[in-house]
Amino acid sequence: MNNDNLEKIEGKIIDRLCEMAESNNLIEPELFSKYNVKRGLRDLNGKGVLVGLTEIGEVHAYIIDENETIPVAGRLIYRGIDIFNIVNGFFKDGRYGFEETCFLLLFGDLPDKGTLMDFERLLSEYRKLPEDFVRDMILKAPSKDMMNLLARSVLALYSFDDNADDTSIKNVLKQCIRLIACFPALAVYGYQAYSHYHGNNSLYIHSPQPDFSTAENILHMLRPDSKFTKLEAALLDLALVLHAEHGGGNNSSFVTHVVTSSGSDTYSVIAAALGSLKGPRHGGANIKVIQMFEDMKQTVKDLHDDEEIESYLAKLINKEAFDRSGLIYGIGHAVYSVSDPRTVIFKKHVARLAMEKGLEDEYNLYLKVEKLAPEVIAKYRKMYKGVSANVDFYSGFVYRMLDIPPEMFTPIFAISRIAGWSAHRIEEIVNDGKIIRPAYKSVSKRRNYTAIAER
CATH class of the missing domain: 1.10.580.10 (Citrate Synthase, domain 1)
Known part of the structure; x- marks a missing residue:
């Protein structure tokens, strides 16, 4: 059997198996609500389920006042x-x-x-x-x-x-x-x-x-x-x-x-x-930020025009631009809403490097998008909390100014x-804790084994 025929047969088998894998692993979305499953170990408001204690690092983004969650500066x-x-x-x-x-x-x-x-x-x-x-x-x-x-x-x-x-x-x-x-x-x-x-x-x-x-x-x-x-x-x-x-x-x-x-x-x-x-x-978002800005520079005619930038950001949200994911990369975080402290610190020092590299115009474009993006997201998305630029928004820009390759x-x-x-x-x-083993509930229906001759 030559390689072309082998690839055709292999392709057909894989396609059929892929259909089975997809159809037989799909869980009805309403079941997650029925059994109160915290998907991603987060509740509907994005708050993480408490699964452990640590003395190493703390991420603080809200306060509780009379049982109400109030976002604060991160x-x-x-x-x-x-x-x-x-x-x-x-x-x-x-x-x-x-x-x-x-x-x-x-x-x-x-x-x-x-x-x-x-x-x-x-x-x-x-x-x-x-x-x-x-x-x-x-x-x-x-x-x-x-x-x-x-x-x-x-x-x-x-x-x-x-x-x-x-x-x-x-x-x-x-x-x-x-x-x-x-x-x-x-x-x-x-x-x-x-x-x-x-x-x-x-x-x-x-x-x-x-x-x-x-x-x-x-x-x-x-x-x-x-x-x-x-x-x-x-x-x-x-x-x-x-x-x-x-x-x-x-x-x-x-x-x-x-x-x-x-x-x-x-x-x-x-x-x-x-x-x-x-x-x-998780770790690859800053590359997406760089790619998004490159696409923006190719697409938006006047980068000094706020309305044109807003229009581009709206297209991102509506899956009409860049990778059509519906995301403005570098904006929003699972925990922070008012501000990401890493971004606040980074931004102050990034300006110095941009000046040294002669990239003040591009830095100003980042500032403009950081300001406009939350407004556009609020317009098109139902949000449980505010959004702000996360550390990935500026880190890729810094690495590029340092001539560090995207890889x-x-x-x-x-x-x-x-x-x-x-x-x-x-x-x-x-702390010699137990082996971490959260629960998964099986929702598959019981059925009998069928002999191979009868399938």
Whole structure:
């Protein structure tokens, strides 16, 4: 049988099986209401179902007054400290803040100067990948998807760990710090392999610099000439700090708790979290924001005309423009409504980078869309709460100004969020909780087995 005939037969079989899979797995929507199922572990108002307790991160977006939920300006709190104060602290000192943030999330307190220096030295030492790992695990099997490559690399590191299945706090802590340290190299080298083998570009493998911060090393390893400005590194460092943690209920951190609760190893847990973050509903949204703005620039004739921009946004809502999803990407959040504190912080510093790069006009376009989008959404959608720009709205713009390729957008999120994942894994182990196993109710009808000759 030749390949053409095989593909035709295979296609027919798959089409028939696909129809069966779809029709036999469809659950009537009204049943979810009948049995009071909180789809997505959220109620009708979007409020998450309480499934656990954490001391690591807090997302605060509303207050309860006389049993009424009242949206307020969003707050993000790491280990009891407001993110605004954390950022102001290291910016005031002219320092990078990601390493300090990692320490705070992992150990629950801010380090003094000497302790922070020791922790930074440990991270610097752990940035080295096992011998021949880059050649054998990354360059010999380049992937077209950086998140898949990251997950594969993390699972491969299991084989280089003599105590991979040891889930004692001491061992897990060492594993997590190693992963936090080497994630930038795994991600950047994965991209360099992709760029070379799939993009026919020159291959650059720069070793991490021991005296560089995480943000500085990312830019150093990513750029052919390894050059960057202080402002560029500071903005990337800020992005890492703002993405490092977002409470235990976000999808990938919840996955971390779920898989950890089964007793699995650190590498499997982090690989699972990476698979969650890869999803466009979670970590890939900033790429969509960039693509949406590019489409807007091609479609809207006068980007200074508010009415034309409103018209384009209305078309997005009505599934008549861009990807016809009905979404204005970067606007709205599962928790925040009045404001996303990460956006508030980011926006103030993004303006400086836009000025340095000569992109003030594009920055002003972002400001305009941020103002108009909630008004358009309110006009066309029934909303239970307000909407505002989320952190994805500006992060993609920042990465593009930093000449970071789109393929690296979500991996940078992972480089940051592994700090939070690690903290949540340790928290789950320390508290020795039960295996997480929520209930699913079967709604299938009982029926008899039919002999194969009678089907």
